[in-house]
Amino acid sequence: MKEKGLVSQSGVFFNFFLGLGIALSGLFIGKSLEQTVHHLKRDSAYVKVKGLAERKVKSDEGKLRIIFDLAGNDIEELIKCATENLDALRKFVAENGIQSTECFEHAIKILDTHADFVPTKHTPTPPLHRYRVNWRFLITSNDVDKIDVIHQRLNDFSIKQTMKNKDLSPVYTIPLPEYEFTKLEQIRAEIIAEATQSARKAADQFAIDSKCRVGAIQHADQGSIAISASSMDKVKRLRLVTYVAFNLVN
Secondary structure, eight states, X not given: OHHHHHHHHHHHHHHHHXXXXXXXXXXXXXXXXXXXXXXXXXHHOEEEEEEEEEEEEEOXXXXXXXXXXXXXXXXXXXXXXXXXXXXXXXXXXXXXXXXXXXXXXXXXXXXXXXXXXXXXXSOOSOOSSOEEEEEEEEEEESOHHHHHHHHHHHHHHHHHHHHHTTTTOXXXXXXXXXXXXXXXXXXXXHHHHHHHHHHHHHHHHHHHHHTOXXXXXXXXXXXXXXXXXXXXXXXXXXXXXXXXXXEEEO
């Protein structure tokens, strides 16, 4: 009987210490879990801000097109007139500082408007002028200011040539120059850096208001650089909007 009592008391002590151990383990695990969750919450805190970079750049390539058109019935006379006008244009651009390597010519084209003519109810007879002769001339230069000057002077040149051949009434078509900025890749890294710095300033201000510190970049969406200008604008405006998420540290 006495032996049975000792066994019972031993079982009580065993259960007591077992329960105490489980309780302490749970306490430590709970505390550790609480610290881990707090750590995760702290690390996952971040702020997503917008960064903006804008810059004006001058185009580094200009293109100028000159179109010559002529109509008549004497094919030899038309070809002679077209050739003389093309020679005069070559001389004109050379005198204004354009190199031959900057000029591109399309061969003189001749169209016989009567060759494939089919009379219809609205056009029962063929065109008055049987032949049409035209050529195209393209000037491409990295000196955009020179392109601008040539374009202004071409108006007087075309008037002079038209008056010289007024019996044939040649037509000069001179569209506005087109300008392009081709060095975007050379400054892309600078613009991205400016946009990222802009985003960092916004994040710093948020951190000050929130009484915390800005950590490393969590992720970023750099977007693409937009050129907000037409092809006729010599000065282009570059714009980049980027979104950057920064970690926040207490």
